[in-house]
């Protein structure tokens with residue numbers, strides 16, 4: 359249209375591999391589950407990938423698997439603001455930050471140990487906030503942050519009151535952050551039940567029952583895979599016009 363400005367701060371949308379080639383992607387929670395799959399897919403699309411989590415052994419193994427695309431790993435707890443800041447600053451300029459890190463417990467509020475609540479807060483409340491507080495100095499102007507909420511925000515159970523509340527908080531937090539950090543983009547992915555190490559604490563039979571029950575209730579008749587989530591994360595990361603929003607990757611869990 360005549361007279362419309364043609365230059366914009368955020369990049370035009372490119373094919374994922376074109377958008378990510380040579381970029382630095384930092385994944386908090388990249389040693390397992392969805393974070394590991396996102397790290398792998400970003401590396402496969404030409405990004406250099408740094409990962410962070412608490413367990414050094416798993417970080418080292420995933421980092422080695424990333425091969426030449428690895429930009430190293432950081433052993434830290436998301437609740438430690440100095441460690442999160444130092445890890446991000448050590449890379450100079452970062453193109454995309456993803457936070458999947460989560461340490462969760464599923465029980466009614468009065469049966470959660472104080473330490474379990476602290477672990478949820480450290481990973482899902484303080485972690486994203488610690489990232490946000492350093493983002494202006496480390497995240498490129500065309501960069502993005504992708505946070506992770508989850509279906510418990512919309513489909514509560516007696517065991518997920520705290521977790522669901524934190525998930526919903528994150529979705530509002532991300533919208534405010536997108537304004538604060540502009541032109542950098544901030545989005546949230548809200549997964550449905552997905553086969554990851556999050557559920558490995560259940561014995562195999564209990565887990566199989568749980569997955570079958572969830573799948574049976576969903577319109578798509580299956581639970582999520584880490585590939586479902588990783589492809590969504592890369593789309594959000596590389597699409598310069600997706601901003602301040604929540605992408606539900608849940609098989610339709612909110613419409614049943």
Ligand SMILES: NC(=O)c1ccc[n+]([C@@H]2O[C@H](COP(=O)([O-])OP(=O)(O)OC[C@H]3O[C@@H](n4cnc5c(N)ncnc54)[C@H](OP(=O)(O)O)[C@@H]3O)[C@@H](O)[C@H]2O)c1
Pocket residue numbers: 386387388389390391392393410411412413414416434435436437457458459460461462477480481506507508509510548549550551552553554555556557
């Ligand atoms: N899987 C599902 O069904 C599902 C459903 C809805 C929403 N979600 C959300 O999706 C996200 C990813 O979940 P996931 O299933 O991929 O989890 P996961 O398989 O349990 O992986 C969690 C990752 O976060 C790291 N981590 C946990 N607490 C941390 C902390 N305090 N500081 C640093 N790193 C920490 C873990 O490594 P260390 O333990 O070594 O630190 C691991 O790398 C979470 O936000 C979760 O709430 C998952």
